[in-house]
Amino acid sequence: MTQEANVTETLESPESVEHHHEPETKEVATDDRVVEEPEVVTVSEEPVASSENTAEDQIKAAHEKTKEYYERMLRISAEFENYKKRSAREMDSFRKFANESILKDLLPVVDNLERAISSSAAAQGADQCITEGVDLTLKEILRVLARYGVNPVEAQGKPFDPGIHEAVMQQESEEVPENTVLTEFQRGYTLHERILRPAMVVVSKAKQA
Template sequence: MEANVANEEFQEASAQEAAENAATANNSSDVEISIEALQAQLAALAGELVSAKEQALRSQAEAQNARRRAEQDVEKAHKYSLEKIINDLLPIVDNLERALGSIDTDNEALTATAEGIQLTLKSFTDALARHQVLVVNPQGEAFDPQFHEAVSAVPSPDVAPNTVINVFQKGYTLHGRLVRPAMVVVAKGA
């Protein structure tokens, strides 16, 4: 009987030890699972951090680009704000030039008038030049479609083809940008 009791106690102790080992194994596998879960969560958070940093850099670059574009737009607005009024004033310059061209310089009575118109035209063109409005007068130059508008082409053996032989109306630029093209007659090859 003592052997049975000892055997039962041994079995109970073995069962208890097996249960403890199983609990320890479960705990260690739980620990391993929780470590793996934490590592996966850490990797996911690291990926989110990298993504957030990239998004922040993109947002910062977009803000800088928007600020730069806005500054350029303001600069252009200041630089070319005179364009509309210049377009309104250019016919006055044209009329003054036509008036000078129509005055008979042989008539002494009109000489004072011609001088007055000449001074008015000079002060007008000087005022335009102070605001970076420059004349495009391509007489004798090669035709440039960016600054000239060809009204007609006539054969001319005296000059090279595509040379401006007559200017009907002068052109003007504002800070290098064309406001009005020069209206020209171009020589064409024979």
């Protein structure tokens, strides 16, 4: 009995019971500032040759673009020069032939004056003063026409040229080669390099055997 009581006391004795205390945690005051860790920047090292190729490509592209602009400028400049030349030719042609219809209408007047002179020269007893006056008038009109570029076409004794001669008939002849102008019925005229009126002529042909 005594031993059981001792055992009981021993078990219930506070010294015999192990008290496991958890370690006390102390709050450590921390600074309110947030410390950010620096970002690590990863630099990708590209090969130097790749950068050089890119620069060369850019230079080449710029060179091609410059060449394209230069060629375009040359084309525009050439077109503008052609335009100026064409405009100058058109203006010159306009000045030359602007009075074509009026000058052509004056030719019958010249024809009548020439006929009057021929008739008075053939007629006996014609007034010499009148004939001289008509002749002076004809010469003055011809000078005015020449000042505007109107000149007579040579026909008598010349080879027939369909560009400036108009054949009204053919006549056999042994004195001149075939297709030679024998007679001029009406004088032709040119206005600068353009035919204003063809000459009406008689053309020779070979005699038939």
